[in-house]
Amino acid sequence: MRSTAENAQLALLLEVSSTPKPGNVDREREYPDLRFEHFVTGAVGAREGLDLAADGRPVGAAFETAIEGMSLQSGGNTQFGAILLLMPLVGAAAADDLTPEGVTALVEDTTVADAAGFYRAFDHVDVAVDDPPADMDDLDVRRGSDAVSTLEDRGLTLADVMERSADVDSLAAEWTSGFPRTFEAADRIASGDGPVTDRAATVYIEMLAAAVDTFVVTQHDRETAEAVRDRAQGVLDGEESVETFAADLVARQINPGTTADLVAGGLFVALERGLEV
Amino acid sequence: MRSTAENAQLALLLEVSSTPKPGNVDREREYPDLRFEHFVTGAVGAREGLDLAADGRPVGAAFETAIEGMSLQSGGNTQFGAILLLMPLVGAAAADDLTPEGVTALVEDTTVADAAGFYRAFDHVDVAVDDPPADMDDLDVRRGSDAVSTLEDRGLTLADVMERSADVDSLAAEWTSGFPRTFEAADRIASGDGPVTDRAATVYIEMLAAAVDTFVVTQHDRETAEAVRDRAQGVLDGEESVETFAADLVARQINPGTTADLVAGGLFVALERGLEV
Numbered sequence: 001m002r003s004t005a006e007n008a009q010l011a012l013l014l015e016v017s018s019t020p021k022p023g024n025v026d027r028e029r030e031y032p033d034l035r036f037e038h039f040v041t042g043a044v045g046a047r048e049g050l051d052l053a054a055d056g057r058p059v060g061a062a063f064e065t066a067i068e069g070m071s072l073q074s075g076g077n078t079q080f081g082a083i084l085l086l087m088p089l090v091g092a093a094a095a096d097d098l099t100p101e102g103v104t105a106l107v108e109d110t111t112v113a114d115a116a117g118f119y120r121a122f123d124h125v126d127v128a129v130d131d132p133p134a135d136m137d138d139l140d141v142r143r144g145s146d147a148v149s150t151l152e153d154r155g156l157t158l159a160d161v162m163e164r165s166a167d168v169d170s171l172a173a174e175w176t177s178g179f180p181r182t183f184e185a186a187d188r189i190a191s192g193d194g195p196v197t198d199r200a201a202t203v204y205i206e207m208l209a210a211a212v213d214t215f216v217v218t219q220h221d222r223e224t225a226e227a228v229r230d231r232a233q234g235v236l237d238g239e240e241s242v243e244t245f246a247a248d249l250v251a252r253q254i255n256p257g258t259t260a261d262l263v264a265g266g267l268f269v270a271l272e273r274g275l276e277v
Numbered sequence: 278m279r280s281t282a283e284n285a286q287l288a289l290l291l292e293v294s295s296t297p298k299p300g301n302v303d304r305e306r307e308y309p310d311l312r313f314e315h316f317v318t319g320a321v322g323a324r325e326g327l328d329l330a331a332d333g334r335p336v337g338a339a340f341e342t343a344i345e346g347m348s349l350q351s352g353g354n355t356q357f358g359a360i361l362l363l364m365p366l367v368g369a370a371a372a373d374d375l376t377p378e379g380v381t382a383l384v385e386d387t388t389v390a391d392a393a394g395f396y397r398a399f400d401h402v403d404v405a406v407d408d409p410p411a412d413m414d415d416l417d418v419r420r421g422s423d424a425v426s427t428l429e430d431r432g433l434t435l436a437d438v439m440e441r442s443a444d445v446d447s448l449a450a451e452w453t454s455g456f457p458r459t460f461e462a463a464d465r466i467a468s469g470d471g472p473v474t475d476r477a478a479t480v481y482i483e484m485l486a487a488a489v490d491t492f493v494v495t496q497h498d499r500e501t502a503e504a505v506r507d508r509a510q511g512v513l514d515g516e517e518s519v520e521t522f523a524a525d526l527v528a529r530q531i532n533p534g535t536t537a538d539l540v541a542g543g544l545f546v547a548l549e550r551g552l553e554v
Contacts, residue, residue, distance in 0.1 A: 001349070006322065037554050276351055
């Protein structure tokens with residue numbers, strides 16, 4: 001039987017192996033400077049941090065270790081969001097309570113030290129984020145470890161940090177609401193049939209059609225993200241081929257990365273629940 | 278910096294990610310029952326055994342653990358040969374002597390217990406092998422752990438076992454001759470440019486053109502293996518497209534798996550020597 005850390009690493013690898021996943025790197029599509037091999041290498045490097053999380057170590061420190069390891073490749077940010085989503089899920093699985101309640105309990109138990117680990121992770125890799133509101137300058141995640149003293153002064157836990165982004169970032173929203181979309185993705189993947197990577201690709205399109213991808217909002221704007229959502233629905237309705245959609249998003253460098261992250265989380269939950277590969 | 282075990286796992290993943298690799302599963306080609314996702318899962322499962330080898334544990338036990346983990350997927354044998362090739366290389370790297378001499382010293386130090394571990398690995402997965410000579414029936418690897426008492430009675434080490442197959446199996450030949458083709462593959466990969474998976478695919482074709490693939494001999498016959506070797510040379514000479522060659526081998530289920538294993542070994546050596554991804 002695979003261990004929890006192995007399932008988390010496998011989820012990262014199966015996610016990037018799933019194709020077609022319009023706009024994101026997959027087995028058949030990559031960007032000149034952000035390639036499939038960078039994601040594979042990122043998944044190898046993340047393992048040490050995933051092991052720590054599976055050993056019940058504090059989520060912030062485990063996350064920083066995972067991101068430091070993930071960054072040992074030349075493609076830049078490959079799986080920052082997916083690993084952020086996985087961390088409390090891995091912790092909950094390690095505590096034998098991989099449920100919305102179990103993972104919420106783990107999130108609510110996070111500390112200021114966990115928030116510091118999260119910020120320190122930004123020292124290791126460039127992550128595309130929006131400017132913070134004017135009154136949040138001191139807590140811009142791009143400050144990385146330089147923001148730690150502010151976190152400590154204000155006594156902010158990692159749950160507090162996520163709460164502040166939950167309305168603009170779907171991953172933070174998962175963290176603060178029991179991971180509803182992640183568990184739904186897991187159910188959809190588990191109830192599908194055929195190769196796991198085909199099921200994951202299907203669920204990706206379904207999730208992309210169901211809500212705007214907040215990374216596309218950050219990377220481009222809300223209008224672009226809404227257009228992507230609507231075109232994904234068009235693919236499901238047979239109005240556009242998924243290949244055409246994928247080619248266009250790659251050409252315009254529109255990367256619905258948050259939706260891919262949710263699929264990675266769903267793959268992990270499904271694997272923990274016995275999904276066979 | 279990546280650890281030795283991480284580099285070994287990464288080598289398995291980069292090998293299967295390299296495309297086109299005519300006849301073998303790669304990012305763009307798979308068989309209905311042996312898919313890309315099975316190789317990815319095999320690489321995740323092999324990690325525990327790779328960790329043991331990197332910790333300097335006996336190569337036979339580490340190999341059995343790696344194969345047991347590799348087998349936790351439904352595709353069957355994915356990386357048996359590649360892991361067999363990697364084991365002494367990982368051990369030599371762990372001893373800080375990843376050279377033909379260092380790996381030969383490790384092979385020469387193998388014991389009867391290592392041979393037993395090698396045989397026990399066959400309990401976990403079906404591997405395509407030839408019938409042994411009539412006087413070797415008791416040592417048919419397909420007997421798995423049932424052959425262990427014979428190994429012990431005859432005092433055969435794993436080096437002895439490899440010696441007996443070196444004339445018909447290129448992996449055994451590597452084991453008993455200082456891994457010349459593996460180190461050559463490493464040099465070629467390291468001296469190439471562009472994406473690592475493109476370099477590995479190129480080296481695969483070059484190696485396929487240089488010698489018959491002994492797995493194709495086992496799986497089909499020598500005539501088929503020689504024809505594959507000559508067509509690979511034809512691809513290098515521009516007489517046939519690599520895509521046509523690949524499509525034909527997949528259609529005829531001709532899998533030059535030993536050549537792919539040598540590429541995996543070469544990737545590992547190159548990564549240990551500082552190849553950047």
